[in-house]
Amino acid sequence: MNPDLRIKSKEISEDSKRAPNRAMLRAVGFKDEDFKKPMIGIASTWSEVTPCNIHIDALAVAAKEGVQASGGAGLIFNTITVSDGISMGTAGMRYSLPSREVIADSIETVVGGENLDAFVAIGGCDKNMPGCLIAMARAEVPSVFVYGGTIKPGNLNGKDIDIVSVFEGVGQFNQGAIDEQELKKIECNACPGAGSCGGMYTANTMASAIEAMGMSMPGSSSNPAETEHKREDCHKAGEAVFNLLQKGIYPKDIMTKKAFENAITVVMALGGSTNAVLHLLAIAKAIGVDLNLDDFIRIQKRVPHIADLKPSGRYVMQDLHQAGGVQAVMKLLLQEGLLHGDCLTVTGNTLEENLRNAEGLVEGQTVIYPLSKALRKDGPLVVLRGNLAPSGAVAKVSGLKMTSLTGPAKVFDSEEEATDAVLKDQILAGDVLIIRYEGPKGGPGMPEMLSISGILVGKGLGKEVALLTDGRFSGGTHGLVVGHIAPEAQSGGPIAFVKNGDSITVDSENGELTLHVAAEELEERRKSWSPPPLFKKGVLGKYAHTVSCASAGAVTDDFTEEKEAVRL
Template identity: 35%
Template sequence: MEKQLRSRQWFGKKGKDGFIYRAWMRNQGIPDDQFRGKPVIGICNTWSELTPCNAHFRELAESVKRGIIEAGGFPLEFPVMSLGETLMKPTAMLYRNLASMEVEEAIRANPLDGVVLMCGCDKTTPSLVMGACSVDVPAIVISGGAMLTGKFRGRDIGTSDLWRFSEDVRSGVMSEEELNEAEAGMCRSRGHCAVMGTASSMACMVEALGLSLPGNAAIPAADANRKVLAQLTGRRIVEMVHEDLKPSDILTREAFENAIAVNAAIGGSTNFVIHLLAIAGRVGVPLELEDFDRFSRQVPLIANLQPSGRYFMEDLYYAGGLPAVMKQIAEKLHGGCTTANGKSIAENIRTAKSWDTNVIAMADAPVNPQSGIVVLRGNLCENGAIIKPSAATPALMQHRGKAVVFRDIEDYKQRINDPALDVDANSVLVLQHAGPKGYPGMPEVGNLGLPAKLLQQGVTDMVRISDGRMSGTGFGTVVLHVSPEAAENGTFSLVESGDWISLDVENRRLELEVDDIELAERRKRKAAFQSPYTRGYVRLFVEHVEQADKGADFDFLKGSSGSQVTRDSH
């Protein structure tokens, strides 16, 4: 017997309440048979002109609607807070949890039987997934797709080149005029970053988890097949409602393990860690920081994409897309996991093939045998820290150097280009107070630019450590997400310039070479962190955000809250 549609609690009511629910829908010129018996499908749209990556979503939503109508559903599009990575200050990450709360409450409060999540720019994907799986009605993701590969003076460029260009300008290798020319050629179509940055990593994450149709991750935004997939997604969500296939049926422990392995194979963003932990917390799946090391340790780098490789998302699609990557690591995946199309992972990737082994390598001849996320432990990061080996310099993976400490990002900006700064190529740059509470919001400032005087000497990488994050488009030997953060008064808050720090990636160690007695004395002298934020959402954030090793979600949002609405307002 088919489960009664949730929307019937609104549109199927008799008397005054039903009258109000139906009558006001009719003012849009909608016949009542559209919402009386058909599945009502919400289209959760993060379109915004302030989120350039998602600015084409109005048009994409029309394709979703066509699919829903074809399958016998009734589409209702609704907006939610859109998080634009490029424009929002102080950081879009500050608002990820807020957007997730809005999505959760918008779905629960309205007569929706299922929902299509339209997301693209970095934080829009995890926030929509976090919100939707908290309610746990049938849900499916359609990503916006990456932009076409940039062009500059006969070469392909992408967002990762921004960091190179910036250092080249600071070192005098590149002029401002050349930088302006590159800027004009970087973002030449709709879509999110053209590299395997956070946005693309999130699109791969939802496909690996099984929350989207196969092929979703890699189709470029400008390719007509993106609209085709959107229409098919619209059709499929209606079927999912009839099947009562919910996120909780898809997001099993095994699905999360698959996503970790896939993120390693694609050289995905370190931000993947913090978002996957948050999603797992919402669905009640136990996931720990060590799992990211454990389930990626033996997975080689298969996708040859910037910033860990050479090519771009457009190339990935034409080489076979994410299914072809997953095919190469099939033996490391749980092939029986259910996905949004009703088929298993194994079924979805059975016929996948790499059409260009320069882009999607074979498992026995990978781009790099070392990939994934390494979780570091030691007295400098009592609750862990992470590093992405595929983006780091091999010679720095085991390193010992003296700390050059910046107490916050403003301190860094004031001193980093000072010729008198006591720093050399062997030094370890340390940035404090860039964590969830200390900034607040945990910005992408972890891949600190190198001191100008060292750039002029030809230095291209140094060990950098922070309690903040790094852009998924970034690279370098960068230790991130140090937990507890400096604002939580852990050992990381006690580091001083001149202290010796040792990094040993192979042995998963990060140590501050200062004895416990001295650290205890420093702790006595150190004043406790006091947040200056006393009102509004930022105060709520600082008071309730968990540390990076827990996903930086709010402590009161753990577990699914369900879709039941207990009171009527009329």
């Protein structure tokens, strides 16, 4: 063959190597000009399984429009959600906390696998928010979080009601205080539309914390779900993430130790959910910030509780929105010297710069108290320690008149057994109700126990019985309840060795949780104890075998440290 006729091989350029990638993207609508733009993801948690997320598909589109308007190429993708309110009191609740890890893993996987340059994440139900923030910490690309927003309050007989009203209604019905028809009315009127549960429960707590941390747009955490404000939040987030990309601002630049302290401060001031402790510890672990229970104790002592919000107060998140919102509360706290104003935020400005021209609280509002007339002089989220919880436990004491109790233990190895005993009137005023083997490993999944706590309140025992568990409580729970007891029973924590009739003291004022049994006796009980077998199947099996202690955030990627270190 004539050498001159041979086809000479060409060196393939880097741009040419990308041709297959571009071909795939052309199929989803990319044009030539889009390949010159940064690819920015929109992580949507849209789902029809819960009102918290039913509207997020439209919000994701709004965020994409903000990205496109700024010069980015937007790509929407989805992740999962589990409805805590629907799964509460069922075996499904064991999947709730593990869903936080699934959400984080899946978002990190898409962002990394598709080589996205930045992303916006939009969350609704409780675990969406920490799941999204953990993913942002791991993905290490510019990112902004948007809260899907709170639900409107339901209304019955001229009074606002919500999902917690239904759980408490079950207890009232069991007690004979209301009939089945009245319970049905509560059920049918509690949740009137889209959005997350309305009180200062876990979703609204975490949304507020994330705004305080600087990872969401100013004012966005208290904007209700079904408003134009919420759509604007998403559009602005799309613009903001493009700005962060241009300026080279990453999550690690925003989620600093000071930023976490701001988040804890706002949670304390608002009287947020105990779950905030668990989630903030997990997010801090993901971003590499040294945060522990001692930080919560330190901030709790200096930040007053000033918000009259449910579950212990009168108002819901929509009322706070109308009173000026979380941003107005932050402005007040900054003026009082309780926030770090020099923290960077997703606007590219500092917290102080964001708040400088923000509106304050609406004149005449009654949701937020002046600091001089605070509901408590310190925060309502209290860390307890003692020989029953060497690694710590968490209680929410807002609205409590009885802050300590010493009584006999009534011990149950599952929530189902304990609930049955409550409904059969086997739990009496003065009892200390213990529910164990419900921790991260033992549950598995550390289920929330709004159902049983709501039934206790409905039966008039909410102020007369202490409820202790190595599991969790919903943000809607109130009463003398202590969760996150660590080490958990499954790991051989002292809660595993409690017997019926043992005397226990719960003292939330002094942060003490004491089992009045001699150390020698506990050691004898330990010798005759062996842990139940861990769950070994599917998602819950993976979770049970990898999850860390609750006092370390119940994370599943802690491979470098002892997971169940006991504080002695």
